[in-house]
Amino acid sequence: MHIEFHGAAGGVTGSxxxxxxxxxxxxxxxxxxQGGRELEAQNAEPFGFDPAGIDYVLLTHAHLDHCGRLPLLTKRGFRGEIITTGxxxxxxxxxxxxxxxxxxxxxxxxxxxxxxxxxxxxxxxxYDVLDVFDTLDRFGRRIDYNKPTRIAPGIRATFVDAGHILGSACILLQLRExxxxVRVLFSGDLGNKGRPILRDPARPPKADVVVMETTYGNRCHKPLPPSVEELYQAILDTLDRGGNVVIPTFALERAQEILYFLREGVERKILPRYLPVFLDSPMAISATEIFRRHPECFDPETCAIFQEGRDPFGLPNLHFVREAAESMRLNQIQSGAVVMAGxxxxxxxxxxxxxxxxxxxxxCSVVFVGYAARGTPARAIIDGAKTVHLLGKEIPVRARIYTIGGxxxxxxxxxxxxxxxxxxxPACTFLVHGETEALSAMCQRLQPARVEIPELHQRYDLTRYQWTR
Structure with missing residues (x-):
């Protein structure tokens, strides 16, 4: 029994x-x-293993840095089964x-x-669209939360709600030779407690070996209620100045969550009832429709909104922007709009x-509501860059910048x-999916427990951590 780390080892992405x-x-x-060009160039490099030799892929969730190389895996020879939640x-x-x-x-x-x-x-x-179609053919069993599933003789998997995005899971592998x-628990990406829409992360099962993400391993978030109020105030201040609000938005979970809070702001009469809100992301629009189809993932409050016949993501003046020509026309709006785009x-x-x-x-204002990796334009703006290179031009940063970590x-x-x-x-914890400072800080917090911070392509013998209790 062995484990190897071929992504998100010593870095945040490429799990x-x-x-x-x-x-x-x-x-x-x-x-x-994901990140700068140098980091993204790694996507085309060899995986560190033979794709044709992989029997199964267990997918924790659908963020790009967790599923985005599946079509490349298929293109290079993978013919096994992909298993995940519906x-x-x-x-x-x-x-x-x-x-x-x-x-x-x-x-x-x-x-x-x-x-x-x-x-x-x-x-x-x-890879191209045809490679994606080939990959979709590889998706097999859909797993329900908390139901142990026999993957193969000697291998059982249990998916536990991670509370991160729709369908996200921690995965417990029970291995027998x-x-x-050995019981190996993968955290995937863990969610933040007390969020709207989705349930909180479920209590994890006991494990001999834990593989845990550390994206925010060295800091705590701002509380959510003040963060929501800060969002409202940023919008109102920008409207008073006669500008637009641009919110760079992750299409999965973050777009839906911001729509949820904007709806609440209108219903509470904090925001203008007919505030123009543009969701300029075909993927976010499609994801919002998928959210509506999976109430099994919602927390009780969101389920109640649906049962009352209301749309938790609906606003009186919400516009879904699918076509590129429509998106270009938004640039003619000089003031008074909230534009959410990926x-x-x-x-x-x-x-x-x-x-x-x-x-x-x-x-104008730019409101960042999510993580920004090093080497990205978002991180440069957040860190105070005076100009940023966009679409072949150096653009001065004069808009008001908000970073709302909650x-x-x-x-x-x-x-x-x-x-x-x-x-x-656990006998050993492997820390992944974090920048150096976050990994080091979490390692110190977990001591004197045994902790490893694996390097890319590093291999470990799991039998060293066999359960003896």
Whole structure:
């Protein structure tokens, strides 16, 4: 029995962990690297294992940095089964399709630039839409929460609600080879308690080995209620100055959560009833429809809203913007609008165009409500850059910048520690999915327990952590 770390090891994105047990090879997630160009170039590099030798992929959730390289895995030979929850399966489809379209657009752009230089070779995308269709054929069993499932002889998996995004799960693997038995728990991405829409993360099962994310392992979030009030005030102040509010938005969970709070703000008469709100993200629009189809993931309050016949994501003056031409017309609006657009880190998508037209205007505001990795335009703006490179131009940063950390969908330091305490004193904890400072801080907090911070492609023998209690 072995575990190998082929992504999110010493970094935040690209989650991909390999388990060898009972004659089978399983991946937990297969995500994209996100950040600067140097980091994203790793997406095209070898995985560190033979894709054709993988029997199963167990997917914790549908964020791009957890599912985004599945089409590349298939393209390079994977013919096994992908197993996840029903909601994650539905969301992964739109996430991978969106990534394929963006990769194809980037391929055409780079090929055009190469040909202007006299080069004739086409720049190939990492994968395309056909690879996504091939990957969708690999999706098999849909797993319900808290129901142990026999994956193969000697391997059982239990998905537990992680409370992060719709369908997200922690995954407990019960591995058996002869007399050897090891319980390995993967946190996936853990949610933040007390959020609207979704349930809180479930109590984790006991485990011998824990693989835990540490995105916010060195800090705590602002409380949610003051964060919501700060969002409202940012919008009202911007309206008073005669500008627009641009909210770089992650399409899954964050877009729906912000719509939820904007609806509440209108219902509480804090925000103008006919405040124009534009959701300029085809993927976020599709994700919102998928949310409506999966009430099994909702908390009681959101279920009650549906039962009353109300839409938790509905606003009187909400506009879904699907077509590119519609998105371009938004740039003619000089004041009074809230524009939510992807991507949340400003590395791609339509938000770059809206920033280009609003970031240089002092009367406007940009409100960041999610994590921004190093090397991304969002992180540069948050860290105080005077200009930012967008769409081939240097854009001055003159708009008012808000960073509202209370909206994070990730557990913070104290929530991670509480979750870990409930796993039952594991023999070893592997820390992944974090920047250096967060990994080091969490490692110190967990001592004297045994903690490992694996490097990329590092391999460990799981039998060293066999349950002896």
């Amino acid at each position: 991909c962990h390999l388990i060898e047990a009972a004659g089978k090879r399983l991946l937990i997630d297969c995500g994209m690297y 909601a994650s399966r539905d969301l992964a489809k739109i996430v991978m399709m969106d990534a394929a379209h963006l990769a194809e657009e980037e391929s055409r752009r780079l090929t055009h630039k190469a040909r202007l230089r006299g080069e004739k070779e086409r720049i190939e995308p990492v 002869g007399e050897r038995r 991507s949340g880190m400003c590395t791609g998508g339509r938000v770059r165009h809206h920033l280009r037209h609003n970031l240089w205007r002092p009367e 909206f994070s969908a990730h557990a913070d330091r104290d929530e991670l520690l509480e979750w870990h305490r409930r796993t039952g004193n």
